[in-house]
Amino acid sequence: xxxxxxxxxxxxxxxxxxxxxxxxxxxxxxxxxxxxxxxxxxxxxxxxxxxxxxxxxxxxxxxxxxxxxxxxxxxxxxxxxxxxxxxxxxxxxxxxxxxxxxxxxxxxxxxxxxxxxxxxxxxxxxxxxxxxxxxxxxxxxxxxxxxxxxxxxxxxxxxxxxxxxxxxxxxxxxxxxxxxxxxxxxxxxxxxxxxxxxxxxxxxxxxxxxxxxxxxxxxxxxxxxxxxxxxxxxxxxxxxxxxxxxxxxxxxxxxxxxxxxxxxxxxxxxxxxxxxxxxx
Amino acid sequence: xxxxxxxxxxxxxxxxxxxxxxxxxxxxxxxxxxxxxxxxxxxxxxxxxxxxxxxxxxxxxxxxxxxxxxxxxxxxxxxxxxxxxxxxxxxxxxxxxxxxxxxxxxxxxxxxxxxxxxxxxxxxxxxxxxxxxxxxxxxxxxxxxxxxxxxxxxxxxxxxxxxxxxxxxxxxxxxxxxxxxxxxxxxxxxxxxxxxxxxxxxxxxxxxxxxxxxxxxxxxxxxxxxxxxxxxxxxxxxxxxxxxxxxxxxxxxxxxxxxxxxxxxxxxxxxxxxxxxxxxxxxxxxxxxxxxxxxxxxxxxxxxxxxxxxxxxxxxxxxxxxxxxxxxxxxxxxxxxxxxxxxxxxxxxxxxxxxxxxxxxxxxxxxxxxxxxxxxxxxxxxxxxxxxxxxxxxxxxxxxxxxxxxxxxxxxxxxxxxxxxxxxxxxxxxxxxxxxxxxxxxxxxxxxxxxxxxxxxxxxxxxxxxxxxxxxxxxxxxxxxxxxxxxxxxxxxxxxxxxxxxxxxxxxxxxxxxxxxx
Numbered sequence: 001x002x003x004x005x006x007x008x009x010x011x012x013x014x015x016x017x018x019x020x021x022x023x024x025x026x027x028x029x030x031x032x033x034x035x036x037x038x039x040x041x042x043x044x045x046x047x048x049x050x051x052x053x054x055x056x057x058x059x060x061x062x063x064x065x066x067x068x069x070x071x072x073x074x075x076x077x078x079x080x081x082x083x084x085x086x087x088x089x090x091x092x093x094x095x096x097x098x099x100x101x102x103x104x105x106x107x108x109x110x111x112x113x114x115x116x117x118x119x120x121x122x123x124x125x126x127x128x129x130x131x132x133x134x135x136x137x138x139x140x141x142x143x144x145x146x147x148x149x150x151x152x153x154x155x156x157x158x159x160x161x162x163x164x165x166x167x168x169x170x171x172x173x174x175x176x177x178x179x180x181x182x183x184x185x186x187x188x189x190x191x192x193x194x195x196x197x198x199x200x201x202x203x204x205x206x207x208x209x210x211x212x213x214x215x216x217x218x219x220x221x222x223x224x225x226x227x228x229x230x231x232x233x234x235x236x237x238x239x240x241x242x243x244x245x246x247x248x249x250x251x252x253x254x255x256x257x258x259x260x261x262x263x264x265x266x267x268x269x270x271x272x273x274x275x276x277x278x279x280x
Numbered sequence: 281x282x283x284x285x286x287x288x289x290x291x292x293x294x295x296x297x298x299x300x301x302x303x304x305x306x307x308x309x310x311x312x313x314x315x316x317x318x319x320x321x322x323x324x325x326x327x328x329x330x331x332x333x334x335x336x337x338x339x340x341x342x343x344x345x346x347x348x349x350x351x352x353x354x355x356x357x358x359x360x361x362x363x364x365x366x367x368x369x370x371x372x373x374x375x376x377x378x379x380x381x382x383x384x385x386x387x388x389x390x391x392x393x394x395x396x397x398x399x400x401x402x403x404x405x406x407x408x409x410x411x412x413x414x415x416x417x418x419x420x421x422x423x424x425x426x427x428x429x430x431x432x433x434x435x436x437x438x439x440x441x442x443x444x445x446x447x448x449x450x451x452x453x454x455x456x457x458x459x460x461x462x463x464x465x466x467x468x469x470x471x472x473x474x475x476x477x478x479x480x481x482x483x484x485x486x487x488x489x490x491x492x493x494x495x496x497x498x499x500x501x502x503x504x505x506x507x508x509x510x511x512x513x514x515x516x517x518x519x520x521x522x523x524x525x526x527x528x529x530x531x532x533x534x535x536x537x538x539x540x541x542x543x544x545x546x547x548x549x550x551x552x553x554x555x556x557x558x559x560x561x562x563x564x565x566x567x568x569x570x571x572x573x574x575x576x577x578x579x580x581x582x583x584x585x586x587x588x589x590x591x592x593x594x595x596x597x598x599x600x601x602x603x604x605x606x607x608x609x610x611x612x613x614x615x616x617x618x619x620x621x622x623x624x625x626x627x628x629x630x631x632x633x634x635x636x637x638x639x640x641x642x643x644x645x646x647x648x649x650x651x652x653x654x655x656x657x658x659x660x661x662x663x664x665x666x667x668x669x670x671x672x673x674x675x676x677x678x679x680x681x682x683x684x685x686x687x688x689x690x691x692x693x694x695x696x697x698x699x700x701x702x703x704x705x706x707x708x709x710x711x712x713x714x715x716x717x718x719x720x721x722x723x724x725x726x727x728x729x730x731x732x733x734x735x736x737x738x739x740x741x742x743x744x745x746x747x748x749x750x751x752x753x754x755x756x757x758x759x760x761x762x763x764x765x766x767x768x769x770x771x772x773x774x775x776x777x778x779x780x781x782x783x784x785x786x787x788x789x790x791x792x793x794x795x796x797x798x
């Protein structure tokens with residue numbers, strides 16, 4: 001159980017792992033996530049959204065960027081290696097229905113969790129405009145897979161190496177202006193989701209965002225994942241991970257994500273130094 | 281730099297043990313001569329003392345780490361009785377006819393019987409008497425609130441006019457359990473396999489008791505735990521210095537040897553639906569002992585600032601994720617600065633004392649009633665004070681104030697006075713107008729209890745819950761669903777290990793009855 005069966009380097013620092021877990025593979029639905037740890041005794045537990053799953057093969061796919069201690073260690077693992085723990089599927093599945101015209105916005109690694117939602121929305125009959133953004137063309141993931149499903153695909157890169165040289169909010173505003181879509185789903189860095197929420201607001205286009213917060217157990221027990229939504233405190237693991245983007249307090253979310261920035265910087269630095277040593 | 285905290289703590293442990301042994305050799309207590317004399321007499325007469333002699337034996341104090349040393353380490357605070365102390369303390373029991381202690385024990389242990397055996401030096405018999413009714417004596421001897429249960433009714437305490445002078449039943453229970461573990465660990469007998477299968481949800485105290493009782497009757501038992509380690513609140517919640525994890529895992533190892541299967545990283549309600557366990561996976565009954573796993577917050581402004589934790593989160597980071605081994609654990613924690621704990625229960629004491637050990641500059645406990653109303657065990661409050669925790673009674677936090685980075689810097693508090701009794705029978709705290717003040721804080725830990733975790737109930741059609749979200753059960757601990765039973769905090773809201781165990785035994789008996797006629 002939790003054995004890695006396939007590893008794929010998608011681009012610099014971005015990996016896809018297919019992990020054996022028949023129960024999670026058959027139970028999971030779009031929008032749900034898993035909690036992963038690489039060391040049973042001293043490891044941290046981190047949430048990662050399920051990018052895909054194959055119920056027949058009994059595998060779950062995760063796509064991640066090696067940025068912290070655990071993701072760095074995960075990136076070093078190979079087929080045949082076992083994770084110390086994988087718990088899931090967690091969180092509530094995305095509410096899927098035929099909204100009509102839906103705009104899906106994915107930024108960076110957030111394109112991974114967006115992919116199964118795009119698949120499900122298409123299956124439900126939505127007309128899909130998909131906007132994908134990345135820093136540079138090399139970091140753009142799942143483009144071909146999404147291109148095959150989307151009715152319209154708009155690509156943006158920060159450096160203009162592919163598609164438009166723009167932030168995703170620019171085409172999002174244009175689509176809102178010209179088509180007034182019925183629904184928007186945005187997944188990406190918190191700052192991107194905040195600006196997508198701001199961009200859709202003047203047009204009264206509802207927006208769903210999927211939040212990735214600090215978590216320990218992922219079952220509701222610790223409350224570390226709490227976010228302010230409207231006037232209420234919500235737990236991402238119990239009530240989310242998807243919320244009304246117009247109500248989320250992003251400033252607080254971003255601050256909470258940086259709670260342990262100093263400690264995390266040190267531990268991922270150690271990890272990177274170690275990998276430099278390994279290479280040398 | 282390379283010396284791990286664990287290793288250093290190990291060395292401290294050995295040094296402390298030697299100190300205590302020295303103490304033992306040079307005398308048992310301040311009344312050492314007298315104690316030696318009585319000990320001789322107990323041995324010579326095979327524990328045949330008269331009532332007067334028994335009442336004259338001084339209360340045997342529990343050896344402890346010095347407060348200033350223990351406040352900075354995670355080793356167990358209390359060090360346990362020596363065999364001599366255990367014999368002497370047991371001999372203080374006068375075997376009064378009414379056995380009020382037994383009636384005050386939630387699981388009805390035959391206390392005078394085990395004390396008599398222990399006083400005669402027959403520790404094996406003593407522990408076997410306890411184990412008839414209590415399957416986790418090493419745990420309960422440490423964390424049970426004996427002073428409001430068995431020891432509160434002790435006749436010796438009544439005669440001597442002070443409940444603190446009662447026979448130290450809990451300490452002797454702990455001694456016997458530790459003695460057995462170190463000298464002659466036993467795996468209980470299991471009856472021939474019946475072919476019935478029972479799923480147990482969660483691996484805390486209620487679940488462990490059900491697993492043991494049901495397995496003993498020969499039924500197959502699988503325990504499903506959502507976390508990566510077993511033991512529930514005993515592992516993630518109660519700190520190492522009060523309940524060493526080694527003891528919890530030892531109890532679980534015994535269950536494994538009995539043939540109980542443990543599956544970790546399995547969240548019933550998400551990984552698999554409860555009804556699927558019954559209808560598709562071949563389980564004949566399910567026991568729910570998932571605890572009360574949704575922390576309550578105060579609903580005050582600023583409560584989501586960085587630095588505000590639930591006690592569950594703070595304790596889980598330290599205990600389960602081992603943040604106290606700061607050089608090795610990957611899970612971070614904010615450990616310096618001023619920490620303020622809100623609440624007055626055992627969890628609040630655990631959080632405060634943990635914050636101290638993590639290196640906080642100051643630790644404050646803010647409680648809205650007075651010390652008399654504090655629900656925490658007297659011993660825990662006493663230990664916390666000794667270690668340097670500062671208590672603020674009749675005060676409460678009403679607002680968390682942060683800086684431009686949304687990090688906690690200050691707390692706005694108000695003062696209270698006690699008014700008329702409320703529904704709990706305790707005087708209601710009433711806010712004093714205009715008494716607002718602020719105090720500095722980098723960490724606030726909210727320890728005001730838990731709600732029931734809604735996930736299992738939401739995903740299980742037909743499982744009835746109270747308005748507060750607790751699973752409803754009948755007198756046999758059966759839920760609204762056939763073949764589904766529940767006990768522990770998931771039913772009661774929040775209580776103690778021993779109460780969870782008591783109800784767990786009832787549930788186990790119901791499950792065993794279910795199979796008797798089939």
